[in-house]
Amino acid sequence: MSNFVTHADLRVDPALAAFIEGEVLAPLGHDAGAFWHGFAALLAEFAPRNRALLAHREALQQQLDDWHRAQRGTSVDPAAYRSFLEEIGYLVPEPGAFTIGTQNVDAEIAAMAGPQLVVPVLNARFLLNAANARWGSLYDAFYGTDVLDAPPARPGGYDQQRGAAVIAAGRRFLDEALPLVGQSWATMADEPDGKLADERQYVGKTAKGLLFRNNGLHIEVQFDRAHPVGKGDQAGISDIVVESALTTICDCEDSVAAVDAEDKLLAYRNWLGVIRGDLQESFDKGGKTQLRTLAEDKRYTSPDGSEHTLPGRSLLFVRNVGHLMTNPAILLADGSEIPEGIMDTVITSAIGALDVAGKGRFGNSRTGSIYIVKPKMHGPAECAFTNDLFDAVEDLLRLPRHTIKVGVMDEERRTSANLGACIHAVKDRIVFINTGFLDRTGDEIHTSMQAGPMQRKGAMKDAPWLKAYEARNVGIGLRHGLSGRAQIGKGMWAAPDLMGQMMAEKIGHLRAGANTAWVPSPTAATLHAIHYHREDVFEIQQGLGDVPGLEDLLTIPLATGTNWSDEEIRAELDNNCQGLLGYVVRWIDAGVGCSKVPDLNDVGLMEDRATLRISSQHIANWLLHGVVSEDQVMDALRRMAAKVDQQNAGDPFYLPLMENEDGPAFSAAKDLIFKGAEQPSGYTEPLLHKWRARAKEAI
Numbered sequence: 001m002s003n004f005v006t007h008a009d010l011r012v013d014p015a016l017a018a019f020i021e022g023e024v025l026a027p028l029g030h031d032a033g034a035f036w037h038g039f040a041a042l043l044a045e046f047a048p049r050n051r052a053l054l055a056h057r058e059a060l061q062q063q064l065d066d067w068h069r070a071q072r073g074t075s076v077d078p079a080a081y082r083s084f085l086e087e088i089g090y091l092v093p094e095p096g097a098f099t100i101g102t103q104n105v106d107a108e109i110a111a112m113a114g115p116q117l118v119v120p121v122l123n124a125r126f127l128l129n130a131a132n133a134r135w136g137s138l139y140d141a142f143y144g145t146d147v148l149d150a151p152p153a154r155p156g157g158y159d160q161q162r163g164a165a166v167i168a169a170g171r172r173f174l175d176e177a178l179p180l181v182g183q184s185w186a187t188m189a190d191e192p193d194g195k196l197a198d199e200r201q202y203v204g205k206t207a208k209g210l211l212f213r214n215n216g217l218h219i220e221v222q223f224d225r226a227h228p229v230g231k232g233d234q235a236g237i238s239d240i241v242v243e244s245a246l247t248t249i250c251d252c253e254d255s256v257a258a259v260d261a262e263d264k265l266l267a268y269r270n271w272l273g274v275i276r277g278d279l280q281e282s283f284d285k286g287g288k289t290q291l292r293t294l295a296e297d298k299r300y301t302s303p304d305g306s307e308h309t310l311p312g313r314s315l316l317f318v319r320n321v322g323h324l325m326t327n328p329a330i331l332l333a334d335g336s337e338i339p340e341g342i343m344d345t346v347i348t349s350a351i352g353a354l355d356v357a358g359k360g361r362f363g364n365s366r367t368g369s370i371y372i373v374k375p376k377m378h379g380p381a382e383c384a385f386t387n388d389l390f391d392a393v394e395d396l397l398r399l400p401r402h403t404i405k406v407g408v409m410d411e412e413r414r415t416s417a418n419l420g421a422c423i424h425a426v427k428d429r430i431v432f433i434n435t436g437f438l439d440r441t442g443d444e445i446h447t448s449m450q451a452g453p454m455q456r457k458g459a460m461k462d463a464p465w466l467k468a469y470e471a472r473n474v475g476i477g478l479r480h481g482l483s484g485r486a487q488i489g490k491g492m493w494a495a496p497d498l499m500g501q502m503m504a505e506k507i508g509h510l511r512a513g514a515n516t517a518w519v520p521s522p523t524a525a526t527l528h529a530i531h532y533h534r535e536d537v538f539e540i541q542q543g544l545g546d547v548p549g550l551e552d553l554l555t556i557p558l559a560t561g562t563n564w565s566d567e568e569i570r571a572e573l574d575n576n577c578q579g580l581l582g583y584v585v586r587w588i589d590a591g592v593g594c595s596k597v598p599d600l601n602d603v604g605l606m607e608d609r610a611t612l613r614i615s616s617q618h619i620a621n622w623l624l625h626g627v628v629s630e631d632q633v634m635d636a637l638r639r640m641a642a643k644v645d646q647q648n649a650g651d652p653f654y655l656p657l658m659e660n661e662d663g664p665a666f667s668a669a670k671d672l673i674f675k676g677a678e679q680p681s682g683y684t685e686p687l688l689h690k691w692r693a694r695a696k697e698a699i
């Protein structure tokens, strides 16, 4: 404790304090003393409120647990269940008719439809790549993934055969998005000469080719007969570059491992780097050192000869953590840790204020807004707390009211069930609702943990609650006027290598009325952008029908029987343990918060804290209800540990799980399962943080 510095009555990690004062407050021209006093006063008001909200969560969960225990052996009566939820205040009355009033929202959010990329903020190399993912090469995305119905690229240099398939697919895309009159892009021998079916699609000339727009998204067709691809192309097309990640979420939450001041400082420093515009990272790739910086804007000359630019970078959000965790980077007067969500809001907003003040090299928001994603809120009172907190932070930073916008993750059951009231609580600053179905599935299991054994994980995809949740989110968003003002977003494609499948399925998000949906990588953003050329989401939104009621949403996904075969139970358990261990070992030992973990069929799946919440809660639920025994779980963990060790054999820094059963990683995995039923809302953070802190101490 002696190495903290004291400001007002807060004890602050010295490196964090120096960062805030020197790199954030000084360029803003803010007085450090006033800031710390204001911050301390804000905490005096909001930390107790935060704690009370968490206590309320626990009280409701206790009532739910008791109710379900009392009902055991009978099937849940929907009417009685709903009355009970109303009685305990889990369900609150929906507000009357209202429309959100958010102002000063950038077009990428309010008026455009396109992919949303998420990136772990701690990884500067990825973060820069993500910010630059506004534009992506369609040729690269086609060449390197499984989207084409053609043999994969042969290793060892450019594969002409694969290249031909890529070029053909590129032409098909152009014919679809930018049809020509009486001609195909495939038969064109040179640049098109004004024969677009809709000539308004032509935007102008860039340094490398021609710029078009379809459904609000740009497409640059590059021509270069000296380029290795262009020289073999009959029209000299060297690439098709598409506008891809309109927005990117720089994630301080599900995809990072940040447990102390050192980690948080890196997160804030990286966020500052992209806001200030000077973040850079050099790394070795393919034996060559590369320096990555933020991309410049794209210049073009319009047909009337005037010069213009388009943003070269994605519009950035920052995802703060939720209300649950505390962090030792700053201690309150009583020695307790600061609520991490409050710390994130204050510091990421202060950094965002540099953008509002025009201090960044490029600028993020052109409308003077700071975009914060707030995850894991349970119900309207927690949203109202966020709204009040954002007001207080605006006052602290002397920002105009509602400068700080909020994206609400609809990823907890109490938020889905009271979504209209949640939106109402933040109605003048809301810029998105998004179905974070992964956390939402974890919360579905935890909320009804005591009700009985849950169906298998795979079956959840077709569960009535999930379908109602997705449809209600869009319907309620539209009802309150989000279309044209804010995003209605859908969840993550968690299979980064299955791009062919993504192309077949993720168009469903647009057809359901979402004007954005999450992708795990820039390549996925480029491919998913194609969907927005195929469908006009704003038109789809006009034609959507009624909003489903609460009945299906509140249907608990209990197994209809537990007479699964031994093989089925083993497969379920193995699958959960494999994903859990593969993720946890990297979180705890290496501090990596988002990993591609091979499943039992060696398909790499994106695992993060939300997917971990599902697998740990699912095993905990089956344990609680005797579907599996502790011995079976331990057996599965040991067998899967051997597999995970094998999968990581090529990593020289990897500590094998099998030789370290008492080590922090294996211990965390066991705790997540065996203590899973008692974790707050089934969250994984408390145990992950505890064991990561131990692992860091041991380094």
Ligand SMILES: CC(=O)SCCNC(=O)CCNC(=O)[C@H](O)C(C)(C)COP(=O)(O)OP(=O)(O)OC[C@H]1O[C@@H](n2cnc3c(N)ncnc32)[C@H](O)[C@@H]1OP(=O)(O)O
Pocket (backbone or CB within 6 Å): 117, 118, 119, 120, 125, 126, 127, 129, 130, 251, 254, 255, 285, 436, 438, 439, 492, 496, 519, 520, 521, 522, 594, 595, 596, 605, 606, 607, 608, 610, 611
């Ligand atoms: C439930 C939720 O909350 S979902 C939201 C949280 N999830 C995320 O944020 C997912 C983010 N995605 C990722 O972290 C990664 O894509 C992973 C972990 C899934 C896979 O990572 P890897 O195995 O390293 O990917 P892979 O080897 O296929 O590709 C790496 C390349 O893609 C780039 N890349 C991959 N994902 C991203 C990303 N999200 N943003 C920017 N670049 C990315 C990397 O920069 C790298 O390129 P480079 O060598 O030129 O720097």
Ligand SMILES: O=CC(=O)O
Pocket (backbone or CB within 6 Å): 254, 375, 409, 411, 435, 436, 437, 438, 439, 440, 491, 492, 610
């Ligand atoms: O944060 C996203 C989710 O699915 O959880």
Ligand SMILES: [Mg+2]
Pocket (backbone or CB within 6 Å): 254, 375, 409, 411, 436, 438, 439, 610
């Ligand atoms: Mg989540």
